[in-house]
Amino acid sequence: MPNNQSWGIDTLALRKGQHRTAEREHAEPIFTTSSYIFESAAHAAECFANETGEHNIYSRFTNPTVRCFEERLAALEGGERAIATSSGMAAILSVCMAFLQQGDEIVCSRSVFGSTIGLFSRMMNRFGVTTHFVELQDLTAWEAACNDKTRLLFVETPSNPLSEIADLEALAHLAKSKGLRLVVDNCFCTPALQLPLQLGADIVVHSATKYLDGQGRMIGGAVVGSDKDMAEVFGVVRTAGPCMSPFNAWVFLKGLETLRLRMDAHSASALDLARWLEEQPQVKKVHYAGLTSHPQHELAKKQMRGFGGVLSFEMQGGKEAAWRVIDATQMLSITGNLGDAKTTITHPATTTHAKLSPEARAEVGITDGLIRISVGLEDVKDIKADLAVGISN
Ligand SMILES: *Cc1c(COP(=O)(O)O)cnc(C)c1O
Numbered sequence: 001m002p003n004n005q006s007w008g009i010d011t012l013a014l015r016k017g018q019h020r021t022a023e024r025e026h027a028e029p030i031f032t033t034s035s036y037i038f039e040s041a042a043h044a045a046e047c048f049a050n051e052t053g054e055h056n057i058y059s060r061f062t063n064p065t066v067r068c069f070e071e072r073l074a075a076l077e078g079g080e081r082a083i084a085t086s087s088g089m090a091a092i093l094s095v096c097m098a099f100l101q102q103g104d105e106i107v108c109s110r111s112v113f114g115s116t117i118g119l120f121s122r123m124m125n126r127f128g129v130t131t132h133f134v135e136l137q138d139l140t141a142w143e144a145a146c147n148d149k150t151r152l153l154f155v156e157t158p159s160n161p162l163s164e165i166a167d168l169e170a171l172a173h174l175a176k177s178k179g180l181r182l183v184v185d186n187c188f189c190t191p192a193l194q195l196p197l198q199l200g201a202d203i204v205v206h207s208a209t210k211y212l213d214g215q216g217r218m219i220g221g222a223v224v225g226s227d228k229d230m231a232e233v234f235g236v237v238r239t240a241g242p243c244m245s246p247f248n249a250w251v252f253l254k255g256l257e258t259l260r261l262r263m264d265a266h267s268a269s270a271l272d273l274a275r276w277l278e279e280q281p282q283v284k285k286v287h288y289a290g291l292t293s294h295p296q297h298e299l300a301k302k303q304m305r306g307f308g309g310v311l312s313f314e315m316q317g318g319k320e321a322a323w324r325v326i327d328a329t330q331m332l333s334i335t336g337n338l339g340d341a342k343t344t345i346t347h348p349a350t351t352t353h354a355k356l357s358p359e360a361r362a363e364v365g366i367t368d369g370l371i372r373i374s375v376g377l378e379d380v381k382d383i384k385a386d387l388a389v390g391i392s393n
Contacts, residue, residue: 009076009192013256017071019064030250031064053234061238065246069253070222073212076191076256077204079224083233084249088187088207089115090242091221095152095183095205096120097240098232102128105149109136109166111159111364112185113207114352120154136166137296139174146178156185157194158300160338161312161348161372162365163287165296168303172200181229187211187339192263193306203229208248210339211309213255214262218248262341262377266309269383270375276384277313282321282391284314284369310338312348312372315391319368322347326371328390331382338374343383346372 007015018028036056038044047055053062066084074082085091096119100106108120110133120131132145136159146153153175157166168184175182183203184196190211196204206212208220221244223233237243244252267290274288286293289300290307300307315321325345326334332345336352346352353366361367375383 267306325390
């Protein structure tokens with residue numbers, strides 16, 4: 001397969017990383033094998049002596065289908081190497097294990113995925129790692145939380161469910177000036193809409209479970225960055241074992257093939273729906289970075305190619321009104337998942353953010369009337385019609 005550096009994103013998504021076998025197969029094969037055979041005792045010894053992952057030894061270390069997904073995702077993110085993991089959380093855990101030791105500190109946006117907060121504040125702390133949570137737009141707070149023990153800055157943008165935007169270039173600049181790594185969870189945008197490494201981030205993490213699959217079938221994740229950093233992450237995955245299954249890698253490969261088309265469609269439908277919601281008198285506020293009413297719309301336009309498929313809106317009338325909208329839907333899926341081709345609807349205050357105290361929820365802006373929608377690929381008119389029943393009721 002030619003490795004053309006000038007390939008565009010759609011060509012990379014379809015062609016990058018495929019190494020055909022002697023069978024001349026057209027589609028990527030799934031290598032369901034736990035181990036690999038050697039030509040001789042000397043060849044085995046040579047492979048075992050090389051820990052870079054160049055030679056197949058055992059599928060916890062490397063697997064050709066998984067490697068194909070890694071090469072393709074790395075190319076799309078503009079990184080030197082990607083390491084696939086069993087889930088998005090396994091990707092974040094692997095970054096922690098690769099770059100932190102007892103006594104180190106993390107500075108993290110307070111508006112990140114709930115399990116990321118749990119991992120940092122309830123688990124990593126047992127291993128002597130302290131995390132400071134800061135408001136994602138407050139650069140002064142990020143800087144003030146850094147000290148000589150800080151190793152990682154961790155951010156997710158746009159945030160879930162309020163679509164707040166972190167200034168990635170500014171955070172990358174802060175990380176560089178202090179010799180830290182900036183880690184960006186790029187799950188909501190994917191490389192189709194945002195390229196954190198190009199904006200100066202050091203590491204991108206993914207929950208492939210969301211848009212990389214795009215059809216809600218599989219759990220998986222990945223870490224992307226420089227060869228040097230990914231050698232550390234590979235060491236963790238190889239030894240500790242949070243590796244991706246080859247079957248899942250194959251499904252994610254198929255997902256990547258249509259990634260840009262899907263993300264553009266999700267973005268267009270989400271913008272259409274957000275504008276419509278803004279016109280409904282029963283809706284107090286709509287949170288979506290694509291709206292000109294969004295306080296960071298200009299920054300979002302600068303660092304994103306599109307605004308993604310997730311939006312949230314606040315109903316007049318609090319929890320009762322929000323639950324009424326959700327319960328009146330006939331087509332939308334009531335589920336906590338997002339990044340699916342099917343539209344999903346969630347009440348954050350009583351599900352994804354229920355573990356937070358009411359005060360903590362209020363502080364991060366998760367009100368009782370808030371509804372999150374992950375806008376899918378159905379006709380937008382049908383999504384509107386399904387929501388209109390409960391909104392206008
Ligand atoms: C879902 C999600 C994760 C965790 O990924 P899993 O694949 O569920 O482990 C991490 N970050 C974000 C932003 C997510 O939405």
